[in-house]
Amino acid sequence: MKPVCLVMGAGAGIGGTVGRRFAQAGYHVVLCRRSDDEGLQRMIREIEADGGSASGYLMNATQDDVIESRVAAIEAELGPIEVVVYNLGAQIGDRSLADTSYKAFEMGWRLGTFGLFRLAAAACPSMVTRGKGTILVTSSTAAVRGNGGQHSHAAAMGGRRMLCQSLNAEFGPKGIHVCHIIIDGAVDAPDTLGKLLGAERFEALRDARGRAHDGLMLPVKIAETYLHLAQQHRSTWTHEIDMRSFSDRPWWNH
């Protein structure tokens, strides 16, 4: 039986691509995403065509019990979850305070912070029993500095970062590796950046900064680092890492 890698937030960017990489490395990958069943099924078929093994579910992670029951079902039906890639978030672009509704602010927290708490509460007990497990948390610039228009996203990601550290403090010595990954730059991801910008502007950005320029972060390359982090020996765990394009300024310089 293959070890299981659960990807929460498996769109056509970091999530799905990391999932595919873990499938190549021998995991059975469970892909969860909010919508687009067709895209989800295509991902699964691509993984299988690759010789890998995957299953997938549409899931609205803000709903009661969907995270918890999914984790339980996977453990019961598919086997031990060895790796979770927590890739949910609610980057809604820049909005002034006046334009940030209470609902939007709460949604940021539900996906960015509370969902990770729920996932950890559901997944950690079995991992503790087995004495091992990895939770890779995709995070962002907004986890380390607030910025104009980022009220909801920064509050959610700042909470996420501190939650990762408190999870580490409790579960690291029990064999669970929680890694907070700061994606500090634009990702060449049609499902997030692409939708935020619209198809035309996204293609223009790809021409201007991506493609041959390597100024947009490539998900297939990000996935290599995720896999490396999951394979680190327990005497040498990374708790925080940042990533960005060579041509981009790091957050502390812009």
Added chain:
Amino acid sequence: MKPVCLVMGAGAGIGGTVGRRFAQAGYHVVLCRRSDDEGLQRMIREIEADGGSASGYLMNATQDDVIESRVAAIEAELGPIEVVVYNLGAQIGDRSLADTSYKAFEMGWRLGTFGLFRLAAAACPSMVTRGKGTILVTSSTAAVRGNGGQHSHAAAMGGRRMLCQSLNAEFGPKGIHVCHIIIDGAVDAPDTLGKLLGAERFEALRDARGRAHDGLMLPVKIAETYLHLAQQHRSTWTHEIDMRSFSDRPWWNH
């Protein structure tokens, strides 16, 4: 008409003491706290006996609209809010993940992060119109590092810190000073630390580390720094400051 200083979380520790200090400095102080009307009225009488001016309200800040309507009522009835001291939080002591209920985690966010967002949404528009205002945010060690048992508190405070930075980015240039104050040590505060420890242990701690040892942070001394921050000239604002006892280790050393 006196300028108004609104204190949210005006217990017998930092909140109430800071309120009293601002009253001495010429502000009309509005004290809001969750419970203990008798304690609240005593505070008001003490401020008045001092020659100051204060009013007070019991307020459960997690309820809909209580923050918003209070801000509106103060502006309408008492005058412009020049300073807000946001002092709410939900430090519930150390609890393992298994012992941290969803409700406790959400409560941490409602008081620690969302309440500040609501307060800012309510208070900033008038401050922007007037071109000035100060929001002093009491924060804690948990805003800059997670730790064992701090899942709820650290997530809430980490969110609060990033929210302060995003508020600064939008509102600093409009004349609103948001300051994130890291209280990095035990405060000699009967309403918070006292209740957490119980009367006996709190008195023992005062004998061992507080009083002549100055190892517990004195609210009256903290209040001096809050007042200083509110009085900083706009060419020299502080966005983040830490405070602790001389004999205590800063967070990065323990």
Added chain:
Amino acid sequence: MKPVCLVMGAGAGIGGTVGRRFAQAGYHVVLCRRSDDEGLQRMIREIEADGGSASGYLMNATQDDVIESRVAAIEAELGPIEVVVYNLGAQIGDRSLADTSYKAFEMGWRLGTFGLFRLAAAACPSMVTRGKGTILVTSSTAAVRGNGGQHSHAAAMGGRRMLCQSLNAEFGPKGIHVCHIIIDGAVDAPDTLGKLLGAERFEALRDARGRAHDGLMLPVKIAETYLHLAQQHRSTWTHEIDMRSFSDRPWWNH
């Protein structure tokens, strides 16, 4: 006998102005600077015209023993040094790596890091004996993030910041307050920024961002915060504080 405040780096910006403020607060101020005896004597006369008390010395702090012997002479002749304002640095503007000589890099360290170490080695023993003392260290954006062209300055200031923390760890519990003050913006200082830009560009900057705009940090206002930090009660010490103009972006946003 007045308590002594020693200012190292007492030009017509933060250093001299902080000195003057401490003189008003009752300290005998010892002003040390590298050059311009005429400017130094004028500062002293201004302080005395204010009703204050000051003395001054030209000092090349990179030379052997000048810091050490000055501290010893002050303690012997003028009385206990209660406060040191360490204000030396070597901001030389932006220079590429190729344009940063070994000598310039070393000079940055000698003034930015090693000078503070020498000052602490000279001043701390007497402060420990007396059980009190304050060392206020002017620092900069470069202490918390490197940037293009800042090789020398950032390395020096990063070293300074970590040195402040290690001094705190050893000497805080012995009553010595070391505070690292991040001046995160342009200061309206003719002796540093003025010389870096030249008179004409400096005046143009003052018109565009300073003066009525309050976009340049005013030394007289900075001095208020320095004085406040020196007066903090030992149960509520600040180890790190940042300062900038309301209209300026903090370092984490640019």
Added chain:
Amino acid sequence: MKPVCLVMGAGAGIGGTVGRRFAQAGYHVVLCRRSDDEGLQRMIREIEADGGSASGYLMNATQDDVIESRVAAIEAELGPIEVVVYNLGAQIGDRSLADTSYKAFEMGWRLGTFGLFRLAAAACPSMVTRGKGTILVTSSTAAVRGNGGQHSHAAAMGGRRMLCQSLNAEFGPKGIHVCHIIIDGAVDAPDTLGKLLGAERFEALRDARGRAHDGLMLPVKIAETYLHLAQQHRSTWTHEIDMRSFSDRPWWNH
């Protein structure tokens, strides 16, 4: 012709082990260390027995021109330096300020900060011409927080970290990847920790925390992450990463 990996500080811990790993990955490795020619030759023979290729030099990096001339000689004789592992430092254990001589403080800077500056000045121009290069900088807890007795080490490492960031800002867009690696824990390294503790205490520590406990960081495992960092695609570079044993507290928790 193999690409060259230059290791500065190639003792029997991180440096030598990383070198061996890069040799396995196809680099010709140049090992530089201060002393123990026998140990150096043994390392080279082990690499060669592995099927790899290596050369080595004894080098006192604090001496004038030894870094510069070594870099030039390698480029002229062995080929393009693609990777530098900068692994020099001067951790001298905990020493009070009174016990930290000026010479020790300066030595910390010469190895910890200035040596990296010299190396960068020597190696970057050719890397810029080629449009690529990697500088992996071993760093430590002391780069992100000072602590008691760490005056020299913390000042040196804090300077190193800021220097890495300023190098990144200038050279990242030119294709040179500088990565600051925070080794936040004890390493199972006979040449550094072993010598600091003495043989007997080191073996006792290995029994108590290392070996089956995995509480000491294993150089062979650290080396995997160094290699991964050197292989990151330029659209996804890491500028800072931390590493520690699963059972150890991260720096922000102790």
